[in-house]
Amino acid sequence: MSATPIRQLALQGAAVILVLSLAWPYYGWQAQAMPWLQTSLTIGAVALAIATLSRQPWWWRLIHGGFMPLVWATQQLAIDPGWFLLGFILLLLVYRGALSGQVPLYLSNPQTVDALDRLIETQEAGSFLDLGAGLGSTLVPLADRWPERRFTGVENAPLTWLGGRLLSLGRPNLDWRWGDLWQTSLTGHDIVYAFLSPAPMARLWEKAQREMPPGSLFVSNSFRVPDIEPSFVIDVPCQPPRPLYCYRT
Ligand SMILES: C[S@@+](CC[C@H](N)C(=O)[O-])C[C@H]1O[C@@H](n2cnc3c(N)ncnc32)[C@H](O)[C@@H]1O
Numbered sequence: 001m002s003a004t005p006i007r008q009l010a011l012q013g014a015a016v017i018l019v020l021s022l023a024w025p026y027y028g029w030q031a032q033a034m035p036w037l038q039t040s041l042t043i044g045a046v047a048l049a050i051a052t053l054s055r056q057p058w059w060w061r062l063i064h065g066g067f068m069p070l071v072w073a074t075q076q077l078a079i080d081p082g083w084f085l086l087g088f089i090l091l092l093l094v095y096r097g098a099l100s101g102q103v104p105l106y107l108s109n110p111q112t113v114d115a116l117d118r119l120i121e122t123q124e125a126g127s128f129l130d131l132g133a134g135l136g137s138t139l140v141p142l143a144d145r146w147p148e149r150r151f152t153g154v155e156n157a158p159l160t161w162l163g164g165r166l167l168s169l170g171r172p173n174l175d176w177r178w179g180d181l182w183q184t185s186l187t188g189h190d191i192v193y194a195f196l197s198p199a200p201m202a203r204l205w206e207k208a209q210r211e212m213p214p215g216s217l218f219v220s221n222s223f224r225v226p227d228i229e230p231s232f233v234i235d236v237p238c239q240p241p242r243p244l245y246c247y248r249t
Pocket residue numbers: 094095096097098101103104105106107108130131132133134135136137138154155156157160179180181182194195196
């Protein structure tokens with residue numbers, strides 16, 4: 001798990017420990033049952049205060065303030081715990097990347113696919129690699145438009161990979177792989193495409209420079225490589241804006 005989720009977990013944990021370490025002995029001493037609604041509201045308030053003092057972004061403050069009160073409210077619904085386990089497992093199977101590398105699943109839009117289609121044409125790219133290929137909704141239409149060119153997708157979230165496997169069936173020019181993008185060689189691809197998050201960009205650019213052949217193109221949807229000027233930027237006509245930052249290796 002990367003630094004941000006661990007920090008947020010520690011922050012919420014600190015609020016829980018602080019409130020419980022005072023409330024438990026207090027109510028124990030008074031021989032009273034713990035008032036869980038008030039306790040969860042207090043934990044929420046303390047977590048919100050710590051998040052504000054440590055200057056977390058506003059959405060983290062919201063999550064910290066609301067988390068424990070929502071846990072209490074959900075508890076009142078008396079739902080069988082098995083459903084939570086099932087929900088957790090399903091989320092893990094789809095959003096594994098969010099937990100391990102701060103890269104969740106969201107898909108490139110059709111306008112971006114069209115822009116990549118034109119890029120493949122102008123660059124005369126014979127081989128295109130999508131790092132973190134999601135459900136294949138970028139690669140499948142491109143592979144259909146360019147049957148004589150090679151397309152490769154790498155995905156490491158199990159359920160997402162399976163969805164992409166099914167959607168990409170019957171396309172001999174599309175190699176759909178199960179794997180970690182960090183263990184995937186970028187050698188031999190004319191265009192390497194990534195739609196990930198700000199978190200891995202610096203490390204990924206180092207990998208691209210080491211492994212991609214000179215003159216090939218590393219394309220990042222929406223997220224710049226920090227401190228590196230792109231060779232050119234494609235403004236995709238869509239809302240919200242999703243520029244393609246193109247870096248020549
Ligand atoms: C934002 S989605 C982009 C999906 C697709 N490329 C598209 O443009 O529609 C990012 C994908 O990367 C996957 N991913 C995250 N970390 C990965 C890793 N280390 N190795 C392989 N895939 C990863 C996620 O599971 C997710 O499906």
